Amino acid sequence: MSLTIIKNATCTFCGCVCDDIEVHAEGNKIVETKAACSLGKSWFMNHNAEKIYPEALIDGKEASIEDAIEAAADYLYKAHMPLVYGLSNVTCEAQREAVSLAEKIGAVIDSHTSL
Numbered sequence: 838m839s840l841t842i843i844k845n846a847t848c849t850f851c852g853c854v855c856d857d858i859e860v861h862a863e864g865n866k867i868v869e870t871k872a873a874c875s876l877g878k879s880w881f882m883n884h885n886a887e888k889i890y891p892e893a894l895i896d897g898k899e900a901s902i903e904d905a906i907e908a909a910a911d912y913l914y915k916a917h918m919p920l921v922y923g924l925s926n927v928t929c930e931a932q933r934e935a936v937s938l939a940e941k942i943g944a945v946i947d948s949h950t951s952l
């Protein structure tokens with residue numbers, strides 16, 4: 838199988854958004870990274886485009902997107918101190934929507950990097 842080398846790939850795992858990562862791929866599988874930290878290397882090596890999870894979960898059970906949105910809205914509506922947390926592995930557009938939601942509901946925002 839031939840090796841494809843992609844230079845200056847961007848890692849979006851944490852907020853640093855390093856854009857100098859070298860990625861080596863054989864077919865659709867990433868087999869090596871250079872210049873990524875251990876988190877970034879793990880992100881590149883272990884994530885793929887396969888659909889392995891349901892579209893949504895409610896209390897750990899598979900649910901439709903519509904039902905999940907309704908449940909999330911209900912949780913947020915009832916929350917006394919809402920927290921918008923995470924935001925890694927998502928696009929800038931999704932982060933923008935999350936910040937907008939947080940402003941509307943008076944939430945605190947935190948990313949997983951606080952761990």
Ligand code: SF4
Nearest residue numbers: 848851854855874877
């Ligand atoms: S996880 Fe590591 S490589 Fe990826 S953006 Fe953050 S610091 Fe950079």
